[in-house]
Amino acid sequence: MSGTVSPLAPKSYPSMPVIDGVRMATAAAGIKYKNRTDVLMMVFDRPASVAGVFTRSKCPSAPVDFCRSNLPHGVARAVVVNSGNANAFTGAKGRAATELTAKSASEAVGCAENEVYLASTGVIGEPLDATKFSGVLGTMAKEGTGDFWLEAAKAIMTTDTYPKVATRSAEIDGVRVTINGIAKGAGMIAPDMATMLSFVVTDAAIAPEALQAALSAGVGPTFNAVTVDSDTSTSDTLMLFATGAAEARGQKPVLAADDQRLAGFRAALNDLLKDLALQVVRDGEGARKMVEVTVTGAENDAAAKRIALSIANSPLVKTAVAGEDANWGRIVMAVGKSGEMADRDRLAIWFGDVRVAVDGARDPGYSEAAATAVMQQEDIPVRVDLGLGDGRATVWTCDLTKEYVAINGDYRS
Amino acid sequence: MSGTVSPLAPKSYPSMPVIDGVRMATAAAGIKYKNRTDVLMMVFDRPASVAGVFTRSKCPSAPVDFCRSNLPHGVARAVVVNSGNANAFTGAKGRAATELTAKSASEAVGCAENEVYLASTGVIGEPLDATKFSGVLGTMAKEGTGDFWLEAAKAIMTTDTYPKVATRSAEIDGVRVTINGIAKGAGMIAPDMATMLSFVVTDAAIAPEALQAALSAGVGPTFNAVTVDSDTSTSDTLMLFATGAAEARGQKPVLAADDQRLAGFRAALNDLLKDLALQVVRDGEGARKMVEVTVTGAENDAAAKRIALSIANSPLVKTAVAGEDANWGRIVMAVGKSGEMADRDRLAIWFGDVRVAVDGARDPGYSEAAATAVMQQEDIPVRVDLGLGDGRATVWTCDLTKEYVAINGDYRS
Known part of the structure; x- marks a missing residue:
């Protein structure tokens, strides 16, 4: 048990009814x-x-x-x-x-x-x-x-x-x-x-x-x-x-x-x-933020989930989230490394409601301030549309912080 | 460029000859x-x-x-x-x-x-x-x-x-x-x-x-x-x-x-x-130690490499290395998650020359002190033998430190 409770902890616990048996x-x-x-x-x-x-x-x-x-x-x-x-x-x-x-x-x-x-x-x-x-x-x-x-x-x-x-x-x-x-x-x-x-x-x-x-x-x-x-x-x-x-x-x-x-x-x-x-x-070790990654427009649902997990598991994406850095280039990287079909020039990316990239490049109306405002939230929705098909998946992860390293660098002893 | 040079940097540079052309x-x-x-x-x-x-x-x-x-x-x-x-x-x-x-x-x-x-x-x-x-x-x-x-x-x-x-x-x-x-x-x-x-x-x-x-x-x-x-x-x-x-x-x-x-x-x-x-x-971002992961006895060389990379990419293995923690259980975890054929009860693991696990359990002669001494080195050789075949691979990685998180949480700004 860590000394400090995750900032993402529930504000209250539900009253748990008795279950007969x-x-x-x-x-x-x-x-x-x-x-x-x-x-x-x-x-x-x-x-x-x-x-x-x-x-x-x-x-x-x-x-x-x-x-x-x-x-x-x-x-x-x-x-x-x-x-x-x-x-x-x-x-x-x-x-x-x-x-x-x-x-x-x-x-x-x-x-x-x-x-x-x-x-x-x-x-x-x-x-x-x-x-x-x-x-x-x-x-x-x-x-x-x-x-x-x-x-x-x-x-x-x-x-x-x-x-x-x-x-x-x-x-x-x-x-x-x-x-x-x-x-x-x-x-x-x-x-x-x-x-x-x-x-x-x-x-x-x-x-x-x-x-x-x-x-x-x-x-x-x-x-x-x-x-x-x-x-x-x-x-x-x-x-x-x-x-x-x-x-x-x-x-x-x-x-x-x-x-x-x-x-x-x-x-x-x-x-x-x-x-x-x-x-x-x-309550992920060291977590300070939760990220909801939704991938749409993939070849199929399985491809969407693999791409979503490639994003959610990327240390560079997760450290950027920890740093409240709207570094959407790392989302591009994670899509690219997933191995799944992707067409760079059809890719669009949103942080919350802020579209940061479209048609394989930065959104013409990109606002760093608006994107950063989303990154400063506790819960950060990321959406990637691949523009290829109907495949869709949502996964959840947390950020990668120095506390994760501290917790796991010295767990056994 | 980071302010401090990696402790794993070469002690000297070779004299680079001119190449005609x-x-x-x-x-x-x-x-x-x-x-x-x-x-x-x-x-x-x-x-x-x-x-x-x-x-x-x-x-x-x-x-x-x-x-x-x-x-x-x-x-x-x-x-x-x-x-x-x-x-x-x-x-x-x-x-x-x-x-x-x-x-x-x-x-x-x-x-x-x-x-x-x-x-x-x-x-x-x-x-x-x-x-x-x-x-x-x-x-x-x-x-x-x-x-x-x-x-x-x-x-x-x-x-x-x-x-x-x-x-x-x-x-x-x-x-x-x-x-x-x-x-x-x-x-x-x-x-x-x-x-x-x-x-x-x-x-x-x-x-x-x-x-x-x-x-x-x-x-x-x-x-x-x-x-x-x-x-x-x-x-x-x-x-x-x-x-x-x-x-x-x-x-x-x-x-x-x-x-x-x-x-x-x-x-x-x-x-x-x-x-x-x-x-x-x-010179991996934040690196303080290098890890050489050798997998032997796998089904084939490709399987050996995938298992070696599963170990080398595991955040829990890399944070344990950062903490100089001889946490070989995380090696077992990484072998298990690789998806490659593995027989838990044939697995053996070494840190340097110290065998820490054999036949699917902790080595009877396990010495925490000896294993920890290896973890305190700058270069840490890890070997896993699967006891299944002749497949073999070596990969190299570094530890995962708080500095990696610091470097990547604030790279773009």
């Missing part, structure tokens, strides 16, 4: 530091449906491997998350640690080990002493409470400067269902599947297959459209749990992925995922 | 600043063979377009290089500026306009006032001298903290030939074709086709294996000129690309290109 508890297990909350446990007293998306890293953490292997079973009873150690690149010891943690959790909750989900965040390559969980999970499972979302979000923070929570509601069969989510960043954030750790719970009754379809569809324009530093974590995990408690209030379970009754739920879920994803960007 | 002059044309040397002119009194490699950017600068269109002619009489303005993304005005500059140079030297080569470096998107060249090129063409390499290198600097020169010699037909080169960086440096600006001249007699083959082959493991910030410039230009003056000393012209007599020349050229490329990295 999930209880949470946190503890200080001494994973890395003494007397610091570093474990979160979620307990589903009745089996919950589960869906998940994970890092595309070829070197995933042991917990990611563990979750992936449990997912086909489709049922969750417990989630154990720790900060301070990622249990990644820990070899046989890492696998043993996940097994021991799952065993401890299954005994604490009274469930099968393949109904346990695990996530770890922190340093890569340090063996994780899973015996530290054994002493705390029993008590946590017993004492967990439903009104604990903000504390849960705090427990999983690493270099985050504020906890990330969001809540939405939707109707299925005329029954109001709630979706709550928490997330943590704040570096090693790049879209290549779900980014960082995030856990979302709903009381809706939705079968695993339908839940997975909703999550997989929702992640593209949200968590997979944000980047802090282009570095994809070994541990990225986004999970969605459905307790089914709404069934008692009359919601008939949704079984099929294409069930039209899910439309409202999907929209609310996507909105919540975007909320959480943007909170992650706004 | 080329003369150089510099001038202060007031492109961006007053009273600052900002133009370099090279003159070949007899037609020289020419070869070139350029940026792969889809938004190349006007001078890059201009050089590319002249290259098939194969003959050079003049080169005009300016700093302070890249003449990139300048539309029709940019093309007009290259044409006017070529016309001024052709009149000054007495050659055709397609025997003129141009390069510009500096801000993107600002119209370049080419009339400023008209007044100086005539005098430069007249007063140019052969003993002027260091001054030439100084004239093309932008954020460079030291001039970059190198010289080598080789034998063709038992005749000693010389190769001299200059280069400039120091940001927006990433390998995707020749990087930044570099001009190399030899007195050997080599036809354009053979010269181009030698240059294209040499650029892969040298200029295309260095990265400062993953940002590919719109203006990257590397040109090689052969004056043919050695013919008077008995060297028979080399016509074919596969002529075995070129072996020694190619080796000397590659060595010189590597020397210049490493000088560019060692």
Whole structure:
């Protein structure tokens, strides 16, 4: 946790409603530091449906491997998350640690080990002493409470400067269902599947297959459209749990992925995922500004997204934003290096509503003062039109500041 | 030009021999600043063979377009290089500026306009006032001298903290030939074709086709294996000129690309290109350390290079190097995100001679002190073995420091 809170932090937190069927508890297990909350446990007293998306890293953490292997079973009873150690690149010891943690959790909750989900965040390559969980999970499972979302979000923070929570509601069969989510960043954030750790719970009754379809569809324009530093974590995990408690209030379970009754739920879920994803960007390590990059007129949507990410990941673009410098030439550079089709002489670029370039050259009416005024905002919209087709994408990033370098030049020690 | 010289600067400059057939002059044309040397002119009194490699950017600068269109002619009489303005993304005005500059140079030297080569470096998107060249090129063409390499290198600097020169010699037909080169960086440096600006001249007699083959082959493991910030410039230009003056000393012209007599020349050229490329990295914006990343045991050489670049471009790896932090977990992360085949459980990692990870976990004999000692060096060798095949590549980069952010947050103003 950094000493100063990001200037882009939310001005207030939403009041997080209780979601029937999930209880949470946190503890200080001494994973890395003494007397610091570093474990979160979620307990589903009745089996919950589960869906998940994970890092595309070829070197995933042991917990990611563990979750992936449990997912086909489709049922969750417990989630154990720790900060301070990622249990990644820990070899046989890492696998043993996940097994021991799952065993401890299954005994604490009274469930099968393949109904346990695990996530770890922190340093890569340090063996994780899973015996530290054994002493705390029993008590946590017993004492967990439903009104604990903000504390849960705090427990999983690493270099985050504020906890990330969001809540939405939707109707299925005329029954109001709630979706709550928490997330943590704040570096090693790049879209290549779900980014960082995030856990979302709903009381809706939705079968695993339908839940997975909703999550997989929702992640593209949200968590997979944000980047802090282009570095994809070994541990990225986004999970969605459905307790089914709404069934008692009359919601008939949704079984099929294409069930039209899910439309409202999907929209609310996507909105919540975007909320959480943007909170992650706004708390990017050292971030002082958020940049929304929209690319239009590309050959297709995939090309638009690659160009948008080329801009959003460019150190030169991000340092210019940090310096409030309307250096649109670096946007041209980033478009050019993306490898995607671009016609220099059709390119147009806007900062906010200020068009700075058109037809492959500086806008004839270019005003440095107007462009600079946009750069001085906290939120900076950048738009690039390629004039080639209908492809379109929006991604979000933050600026690259000296604080990012300071945070990451001395993180492990 | 930054106030402080990079700590990685060469301790001394080589004495640069004169190369018969080329003369150089510099001038202060007031492109961006007053009273600052900002133009370099090279003159070949007899037609020289020419070869070139350029940026792969889809938004190349006007001078890059201009050089590319002249290259098939194969003959050079003049080169005009300016700093302070890249003449990139300048539309029709940019093309007009290259044409006017070529016309001024052709009149000054007495050659055709397609025997003129141009390069510009500096801000993107600002119209370049080419009339400023008209007044100086005539005098430069007249007063140019052969003993002027260091001054030439100084004239093309932008954020460079030291001039970059190198010289080598080789034998063709038992005749000693010389190769001299200059280069400039120091940001927006990433390998995707020749990087930044570099001009190399030899007195050997080599036809354009053979010269181009030698240059294209040499650029892969040298200029295309260095990265400062993953940002590919719109203006990257590397040109090689052969004056043919050695013919008077008995060297028979080399016509074919596969002529075995070129072996020694190619080796000397590659060595010189590597020397210049490493000088560019060692002067990367804000650089305090150089990192040599070697990947072995990859599926093939191309995969090895992509993994090596994924490591070398990772902001988290580069900030860890800046902080002298032996954070090898970030190497694992960068291998994992590269998209290339990797088997976590076969991975081994070295910092210098210190093996820090093996078989997918921390080395049993890991010594933090030994690893940290390597990180405290100026030059840090990192090796990753994937244990999959024979693929191998080496790339070079520098650390990412607060100074990089400072330089680039406020470059344009």
